[in-house]
Amino acid sequence: MDQRISFVTLAVADLDATRRFYVDGLGWVPELDVPGEVMMFRAGPQLVLSLWARAEFEAEVGALMAGPGVAPVTIAHNVASPDEVDAVLATARAAGSPHVQPGVRRDWGGYTGYFADPDGFRWEVAHNPDPALGAIVLP
Known part of the structure; x- marks a missing residue:
């Protein structure tokens, strides 16, 4: 098996609310948008x-785990500077994110903050000063 990921799929409760957040709020442009079913965004090459x-997800994949707390996964969006971290977090807040954790300096030398989408999926917005990692994750 090749070492790569082609799709990340998240099951969402209200696709219309999700569309408003990602398309209207964050300014993302879907590659595919099937109302009531699925939206797909190019997130990298x-x-x-x-x-x-x-409901569509569960019909194909199976019943979702449920319970309180945060989903045990984060999606990371790396940027080139701490100022960009703060700008993305401000955009998420303006888009209606139900949870925005401000950027802070981390013990490992980076600067990160988090926001949640309408379903609570956490996005980490990060600046990592390591040039080797930057060469992998930044455009």
Whole structure:
């Protein structure tokens, strides 16, 4: 198996609310938008973020785990500077994110903050000063 990820698919409760957040709020442009079913965004040269209506997801994949707390996964968006971290977090706040954790300096030398989408999926917005990692994750 090749070492790569092609799709990341998240099951969402309200695809219309998700559309408002990602398209209207964050300014993302879907590659595919099937109302009531799925939206797909190109998230990298060979990576698609798929936001799939929960009922459609469960019909194909199976029942979702449920309970309180945060989903045990984060999606990272790396940027070139701490100022860009703060700008992205401000955009998420203006888009209606239900949770924005301000950027802070981390023990490992980077600067990160978090926001949640309408379903609570956490996005880490990060500046990592390591040039080797920057060569991998920055455009």
